[in-house]
Amino acid sequence: MSNIPSELKYATSHEWVRNEGDGIVTVGITEHAQELLGDMVFVELPEVGETVSTGDDVAVAESVKAASDIYAPITGEVVEVNEDLEDSPELVNSDAFGDGWMFKVKLEDASELDGLLDAEGYANSIDED
Amino acid sequence: MSNKTVLHAKHLESGAKMVDFHGWEMPINYGSQIEEHHAVRQDAGMFDVSHMTIVDVEGDDAKAFLRKLVINDVDKLNVAGKALYTGMCNLEGGVIDDLIIYFFTETQYRLVVNSATRVKDLAWIAEQAQEFSVTITERPEFGMIAVQGPQAKAKVATLLNAEQTQAVDGMKPFFGAQAGSLFIATTGYTGEAGYEIVVPQDEAEDLWQQLVDAGVKPCGLGARDTLRLEAGMNLYGQDMDESVSPLAANMAWTISWDDEARDFNGKTVLAxxxxxxxxxxxxxxxxxxxxxxxxxxxxxxxxGEGVITSGTFSPTLGHSVAMARVPRAVKVGDTVEVEMRKKLVKVAVVKPSFVRNGKSVL
Incomplete structure (x- = not known):
């Protein structure tokens, strides 16, 4: 069973969301997702300044095995992307919840966070996969 | 019900992620497929290939039978242990399988065929053998380990006894020799030097462990695929199958036309x-x-249009490479386009070989 930190929120499409305060959240993909995908070789990120809506495909994680869309788990404006992934996509494999983060979003509506899964809810959702 | 090789428990011991491969439960990787790939290009890695099918062909007609069965000509083989890569075609000139044939004497040969095609291969071989005085014997009592990489031979050498050392001493590429209980061949599927070792099942786990202890890294099917693709080696079922002519699969070089009197399966159509x-x-x-x-x-x-038969990210080159079947008029050096994620992307056409002995050949 892979690690699912309890302080994060999750989408069923395997993104995690960390509330950084000040209306900013950090988004990445879960350890479970990177395990399914295998060794990451390219990560295509959204543009800073881009407005994303919940459910939009905004990024692509391409592994040796397959290309997988990453969906925006919340609505808002992209304010920062993880440029380290350009040269070191393997950070997504080695530290999915830390250095492998993908982008930060300024929330349009902070209450949207309440609609995401907690760690237990996400764990149940992968059991059903 | 899936088959397990004799090394199944060793894979689990090394933390392998197991997947179904044509009815066999096989390791896809032991953590990182890319690290395993680099181990083979830079040092030494090993693969459990015990699922592959070994078939011994013996008898007075063994040579005549194989000259009919496969598109390459076993008449080329006259030094004991020499190996030959070839296709086995149906009468319509489609590829039933690709295989390696080892020559011992004109009445004794060993075939190594793919596991995914085992049932149809054995049926075809048995049917074709009816008119010949030959005995066809599958050898499931062996495991097989491929040890590959620039340090592979040196690391294997530390495990061999005097008799085995002598048997493999100075062995040229594409040869095999019985060395004590092991059959050791200088063949492989990675574009690196190394051995494929056929080992009695009851010795296989010990040999695997000794190789681990000698610093050979266990590698899964994931790395096996990226390595063979970089080396430009075909994968049966992806780059060719029964609907594909060897002429359309970069296998023209394996068809021997030298002896015009030789009749081989598919000859009329291929000609x-x-x-x-x-x-x-x-x-x-x-x-x-x-x-x-x-x-x-x-x-x-x-x-005109073509299709990618195999594609991957090349860990050695740091970008993607592929094999594709395209109209014959397309030339090496051309720029063509591939439809990827709804966009047309420009790619360069090259010979289907990308990496050999750790180095780019582009």
Missing amino acids: EQRAAGDQPKLVGLVLEEKGVLRGGLKVVTAE
């Missing part, structure tokens, strides 16, 4: 195709920008 020059061909594609070429993607060229 017509060769004269007409109408078969598509298998080329290499290189994508230097981001993205990964994948099997099944459409290739758009000025000469």
